[in-house]
Every structure is written in C-alpha cells, then in structure tokens.
Amino acid sequence: MxxxxxxxxxxxxxxxxxxxxxxxxxxxxxxxxxxxxxxxxxxxxxxxxxxxxxxxxxxxxxxxxxxxxxxxxxxxxxxxxxxxxxVMGQNLHDFQKANSLIKFKIRDIRTVVLQVATALAKLKDMGVVHADIKQENIVLVNQRREPFRVKLIDFGSAITTHDLASMWTPYIQPRFVRAPEVLLGYRCTEKIDVWSLACVMGEMALGRTLFPCCELELAHSIFGSRGFPSATMLEASIKTKLFFDLVDNGRGAHELRVKPYQGRELFTGTQSLRRHVPANLELLQALEDLAKGYEEQELAESADRRCLVDLLNRMLVLEPEQRISPNQALRHPFLTLQHLQKRGNYRSYYNFALQGDRPRGPEEEEAFPETSLRSLFTRLFTRRRKKQPAAAQGSEDGLEGSASCAVPGDQPAQNTGSEEQAGEDQCQSPTAGSSVRAEESTAHEEPPKKKGFMRWMRTVASCFSGCRGKKAVATEDSNSSL
Incomplete structure (x- = not known):
C-alpha cells in the first residue's frame, strides 16, 4: 500500500x-x-x-x-x-506486437495521427515541446470500448519552447525519430514533434522504422531521401562539421558532402542514397493504375493513400520553417476527409473511414459498422444454399442469378478485407447475436417472386437497418405481401 x-x-x-x-x-x-x-x-x-x-x-x-x-x-x-x-492500456508498439500487425489500416492511422496532432496543437498553445514522440509513448485508452482512442504520455523530456530555443545544442529525441535540426544543431521549435509524429505515422503505414539509429547513418538516410539541407541551414547549424566534409568538386570550387559511412561514398544534394529506407515513402505512392470496372473502395483507397503520403511529405520537410505545423496538419485533407467528401462515388468508403475519424465513446460501443446491402444480399443467399436440400438449390441458383441482375452495377458486390474484418468484430460484440438472428429470420423468407422482388429487397433493407439499432420491420404481413 x-x-x-x-x-x-x-x-x-x-x-x-x-x-x-x-x-x-x-x-x-x-x-x-x-x-x-x-x-x-x-x-x-x-x-x-x-x-x-x-x-x-x-x-x-x-x-x-x-x-x-x-x-x-x-x-x-x-x-x-x-x-x-x-490507468490506460497498451502502447502502440506493444499492441502491434501482441496482434502480430505488420501495418496498420489507413483509417486507424488517421485516427491516431488526428489525436496526437490535437495534443501537439494544445502543447504548442501552451509553449511546451514533448520531445519524445514515439509509439511507446502513444497509449491506447481502452481498445475494447473505444478503439484506437489514444493519449500522449511520458513528459519527462518535455521542455518549453523558450528553453528549447535558448539551448546551445539540445540532446533530445530518440535517434530514429530525431528531427534534422536536432541532428545538425540548428535552431529548434515545436516542429521537432511534427517530424517525430511523421516517423511514427510512416512506421505504422510501412511496418518498419523510416530511419536508423546511428547518427551518421541517420544523416545519410535523411539527406539521401528527403533532400540536401540548404546553405542557410548548414551555415547556421552547430554540428555541420560532424556530418559534412568540405571537398574540391573538381571545378576549382569547394562544396559540402556528407561524410562516408561504412563504405558509402560521399554524396551531395544532387545524389540520392536510399539503401536503408527501402521505399522512402514511395511504397505507398507506387499504386498500380486502376482499370475500369474496379470497385469504388479500391479507387477511394488509392486516393486516400496518396493523401496520406502528401501529409507525410509535408511533415518530413528538412527546413523547420517550411514544415507543416500541428494546426496545419489538422486541416490537411487526410485528417478532414475532404478528398473523399468531394467525390460522390467515394461515399461508401467515406462512411467506412468516418467510423475511425473520431474515437467512439462507451455509448457507441455496440454500434455496427456500415456494410454494403449487396454484401448482405450475397450472405443471405449463401446461408440459404447451405440450409436447403441439394435438389432445391438448382432452382434457387437460377433465382439468385436473376436477382443479381436486378441489383444496380451488373456484378455482385464483394466484401473488401476491411468489411470482412468488420463482420468478424460484429460477431464478437455483445449485441452480435441480435444481428445474426435478424439475418436468419430474413433468410427463411419465401424466395422473391419476379414482380415482388423490389419489395422483398426493401424488406431485407429494413431488417438490415434493424441490425444497426433501428426497429425491424420484417413482419408476417410483409412476408404475405410478397
């Protein structure tokens, strides 16, 4: 005690x-x-x-x-x-290991970054710099009740912006998330936390750290992948001589080059070394050209990935004066979902992404994720084929074929991986039983007749709405009307 x-x-x-x-x-x-x-x-x-x-x-x-x-x-x-x-739950690093996650889903990355950026904006208003942003210091509050609601912890390295600006050579931040101005001994501001958050964001998306821990190797990785520092930044930095050599360029002049590291040659801003960072954030940008006929979720996800990379590039700018601030990050389309709102054909993906945009409170714990009606339609007929005798399945298959032609889009919709995961989460939730019972009751309805098919579809839609908390309207009268 x-x-x-x-x-x-x-x-x-x-x-x-x-x-x-x-x-x-x-x-x-x-x-x-x-x-x-x-x-x-x-x-x-x-x-x-x-x-x-x-x-x-x-x-x-x-x-x-x-x-x-x-x-x-x-x-x-x-x-x-x-x-x-x-008291809170696991940090992001432990959660990733415990769940054998290689990468996080895009909507979960957005949820986490949105909250940490909100915390950084509050710290900026108070004149405080955290100086230790990493996965271990971003903690899940209660993953079961409020998925991916996080808080920032461990303020042992926190410092005021005034003290940070007056420090001669600050030794702060873990190396793998260390901002270039800290590495070079340049004047530091609260934007060092923005760089660290970008490293966390990239690690969640790529499944590995963006930069190494050795300082000289870190210099090679940052300057080889993010660009060469400006002359102004190099002249004003205290540690420039630790990482750069003044060499003859062969044209009667001298220029700064990064010192060699373990066999790596000297290079200037015109060269690029990308040996440690395998993708240099291009893994997210290397999206294949999507042909016509692909599902809108895939098109929308491609746009979402490009928007994520755009925010990363703005947060990983070498010059702190040009780097995005926490408040500017909060207004970026990736966090506001503006890039999805403007496109009407992205509506279903937008609704799915919106579920992760804000952490859900306890009162929303039993809410069901949005699911495609055509996906429900496919599951209902799959369930019926399993329950009915083989002799009856022949006529039912033909009926299903005519029904799928009546659904707009000509082709039956398929569940995306995220929708399948959402279905698994529903089965584990306390109210999942009501959802299953509602689907079973709909599955035992009479096969839809050709003239009454649209009314039968409306009945199915009503039952599906009941699964999300609304009053079910699939009654015996509606069955008899079919």
Missing part, C-alpha cells in the same frame, strides 16, 4: 518497467478508482519533479481533454518518488 498526504493506494498488479521507472496498477481507496502509479528511485528525483511540474501545468489547462494523459498527484517516501496518473 502507498500513502500520500491525501490518498491511499492498494497495489493491484505490475504493468511494466522502463529505463528509469516502474509502472503498476493501484486502486485508490477514496473512490475505488484504478490509477497508474509511476515509481522512480530517489536518484531520479529531479527528473520526476520536472515531469510532475509539466503534468500539473497541463492538468490546470485541461490538457487531458486534448488526448494528453490525466495527472492526479506526486509524492515520495524515503526511497522512491511516485507519479499518479490515469
């Missing part, structure tokens, strides 16, 4: 251990609320108090409403210092 001046906490379980701290789940005795307690040895008191001051300032500004962890209190004893925060 732990005791502060105002509260007492009962130990429940250990949640994990980091480089400087250990985190455990405790129950607060005053209201039986679960909290997360971060314990650090006394030797790290200064680091703990710094984080506590930052979290207290953020709490005073209601930053927890902007996807930043909620802070309760800090206290200590003879051996340790404790920070009490709200």
């Amino acid at each position: 732990l005791s502060s001046e105002t509260e007492k906490y009962d130990f429940i379980e250990s949640l994990g251990r980091g480089m400087f701290a250990e985190v455990a789940r405790f129950q607060r005795q005053s209201d039986r609320k679960m909290v997360a307690v971060k314990r650090m040895p006394r030797v790290h008191t200064r680091l703990c108090l710094h984080e506590a001051r930052v979290l207290a300032a953020l709490t005073d500004e209601n930053a927890y409403d902007h996807h930043i962890v909620r802070f309760y209190e800090a206290f200590g004893d003879e051996f340790h210092v404790y920070l009490v925060e709200e």
Whole structure:
C-alpha cells in the first residue's frame, strides 16, 4: 500500500518497467478508482519533479481533454518518488506486437495521427515541446470500448519552447525519430514533434522504422531521401562539421558532402542514397493504375493513400520553417476527409473511414459498422444454399442469378478485407447475436417472386437497418405481401 498526504493506494498488479521507472496498477481507496502509479528511485528525483511540474501545468489547462494523459498527484517516501496518473492500456508498439500487425489500416492511422496532432496543437498553445514522440509513448485508452482512442504520455523530456530555443545544442529525441535540426544543431521549435509524429505515422503505414539509429547513418538516410539541407541551414547549424566534409568538386570550387559511412561514398544534394529506407515513402505512392470496372473502395483507397503520403511529405520537410505545423496538419485533407467528401462515388468508403475519424465513446460501443446491402444480399443467399436440400438449390441458383441482375452495377458486390474484418468484430460484440438472428429470420423468407422482388429487397433493407439499432420491420404481413 502507498500513502500520500491525501490518498491511499492498494497495489493491484505490475504493468511494466522502463529505463528509469516502474509502472503498476493501484486502486485508490477514496473512490475505488484504478490509477497508474509511476515509481522512480530517489536518484531520479529531479527528473520526476520536472515531469510532475509539466503534468500539473497541463492538468490546470485541461490538457487531458486534448488526448494528453490525466495527472492526479506526486509524492515520495524515503526511497522512491511516485507519479499518479490515469490507468490506460497498451502502447502502440506493444499492441502491434501482441496482434502480430505488420501495418496498420489507413483509417486507424488517421485516427491516431488526428489525436496526437490535437495534443501537439494544445502543447504548442501552451509553449511546451514533448520531445519524445514515439509509439511507446502513444497509449491506447481502452481498445475494447473505444478503439484506437489514444493519449500522449511520458513528459519527462518535455521542455518549453523558450528553453528549447535558448539551448546551445539540445540532446533530445530518440535517434530514429530525431528531427534534422536536432541532428545538425540548428535552431529548434515545436516542429521537432511534427517530424517525430511523421516517423511514427510512416512506421505504422510501412511496418518498419523510416530511419536508423546511428547518427551518421541517420544523416545519410535523411539527406539521401528527403533532400540536401540548404546553405542557410548548414551555415547556421552547430554540428555541420560532424556530418559534412568540405571537398574540391573538381571545378576549382569547394562544396559540402556528407561524410562516408561504412563504405558509402560521399554524396551531395544532387545524389540520392536510399539503401536503408527501402521505399522512402514511395511504397505507398507506387499504386498500380486502376482499370475500369474496379470497385469504388479500391479507387477511394488509392486516393486516400496518396493523401496520406502528401501529409507525410509535408511533415518530413528538412527546413523547420517550411514544415507543416500541428494546426496545419489538422486541416490537411487526410485528417478532414475532404478528398473523399468531394467525390460522390467515394461515399461508401467515406462512411467506412468516418467510423475511425473520431474515437467512439462507451455509448457507441455496440454500434455496427456500415456494410454494403449487396454484401448482405450475397450472405443471405449463401446461408440459404447451405440450409436447403441439394435438389432445391438448382432452382434457387437460377433465382439468385436473376436477382443479381436486378441489383444496380451488373456484378455482385464483394466484401473488401476491411468489411470482412468488420463482420468478424460484429460477431464478437455483445449485441452480435441480435444481428445474426435478424439475418436468419430474413433468410427463411419465401424466395422473391419476379414482380415482388423490389419489395422483398426493401424488406431485407429494413431488417438490415434493424441490425444497426433501428426497429425491424420484417413482419408476417410483409412476408404475405410478397
């Protein structure tokens, strides 16, 4: 049990251990609320108090409403210092490993980036830089009840924009998400967090880190893939000589070239080295030309991927003055879905993407994802063929063929991978039983007659609406009317 001046906490379980701290789940005795307690040895008191001051300032500004962890209190004893925060779930890195995910879905990437960008915009308004944006510090609140609702944690490296600008040579950010201005010792702003968020975003989309950890190799990867720094940036940077050599270009002049690394030759801004970053974000852009007749979801997803890459390129600009800000990122079409709203034939994909645009609250936990009516139509007939004798399937197959011709589009729709996953999620939800029963009741209806086919389709649509929470209208009267 732990005791502060105002509260007492009962130990429940250990949640994990980091480089400087250990985190455990405790129950607060005053209201039986679960909290997360971060314990650090006394030797790290200064680091703990710094984080506590930052979290207290953020709490005073209601930053927890902007996807930043909620802070309760800090206290200590003879051996340790404790920070009490709200308890949450897995971080993105652990979630990815636990679910054997190589890449995240586009709509899940959008949901996460939208929330973290909102947090960064709030930090910018308060003059705070997180300086440690990575997957391990982006935590899922409650994946079961609120899918991909996340919050930003670990403000031990946070610094004010004023202090960051006055630092001679800041040593901040993990190397694989380190911004080029930090690498070169150029003047730093809150946009170093934008670069780190872009690295997280690219890692979620590509399934691997964009850049390496060795500083010289990092310089080769960044400058070989994102372009060569401007002369102004190189002249104003403190660490230019650590990464660049002044060499004779053979024309009676000198120029800066990146120092060689493990056999890699010197190169200038006119050359490109892309050995570490296998795709250099081009994997997302290398979309095949889609022929006529492809499903609109595939066309819309291609446009969505191009928009995602456009946002990445704006966040991964070398010059911090030209890099997009958190507020500008929030207005980008990839996060606002404007590129999908303007096209009427993208409506179904837009509705599907909209489900991940904002994290769902507990009251929306039992909501069912949007599903194609033609996909439901196909599943109903598949279910009926399995239940009816083989002799009856011959006539039913012919009936199904005429029915599919009546559906606009000439070809029966097929479920996309995301729709199939949505169907699996429905089967696992608490109210999935009602959905299955509604489909079964529709499957036992009389086969649609040729003249009454459209009325039968309207009945199916009504039953499908009932699966999403509306009142079902598939009654015996409607069956008899067919």
